[in-house]
């Protein structure tokens with residue numbers, strides 16, 4: 634079921650790690666951001682879109698992890714975009730993403746995974762502003778829809794997942810600090826925040842999400858193991874235990 638969280642912004646949550654498929658109304662039609670996860674859910678999303686009666690004109694992936702690179706035939710053969718760096722990473726990681734998708738969920742059209750190209754410099758047809766940073770994944774993007782008071786955060790600012798540092802690259806603590814500054818500035822213009830996984834934040838909860846991620850990264854910066862009730866450790870569908878984050882932080 635699609636829930637309209639702001640004017641022309643709808644969210645449908647998957648049973649898989651509270652993943653949010655996001656639908657944004659643009660000038661020419663709908664843009665699907667990170668649709669997921671399993672085949673029946675993608676099919677259900679297609680039914681929801683039929684009911685909206687507005688054509689899908691494009692897709693957008695916030696970053697090149699498999700759960701953000703999915704698509705379904707029923708969404709149509711339309712261009713799917715990411716940032717330039719994100720698209721390059723998606724192309725390189727495509728086979729691995731297909732394997733992970735096959736292993737993690739059922740009914741995903743594997744041949745459609747990761748077929749993204751760089752978003753044109755003017756951003757068209759994705760409305761709003763792309764906020765690109767290097768935390769969590771190469772070329773990770775948030776989408777700021779300032780006129781609607783909404784930010785789509787990708788895998789940042791979740792209430793269910795801890796910050797998950799990119800273990801393949803050094804400098805992730807600094808990258809998170811820079812990214813949180815960028816998103817914090819943008820958050821002054823929003824009262825609805827849609828994370829890639831977890832609950833939509835509204836009003837004062839938006840600042841609380843920023844505060845939680847900042848506190849986590851601050852602890853890593855001090856070389857301490859963060860105290861945080863969100864998931865990460867012991868979750869076998871993710872490889873982001875605090876300890877790994879801490880090791881990564883010390884590697885800078």
Ligand SMILES: [Zn+2]
Nearest residue numbers: 698700788829
């Ligand atoms: Zn994710």
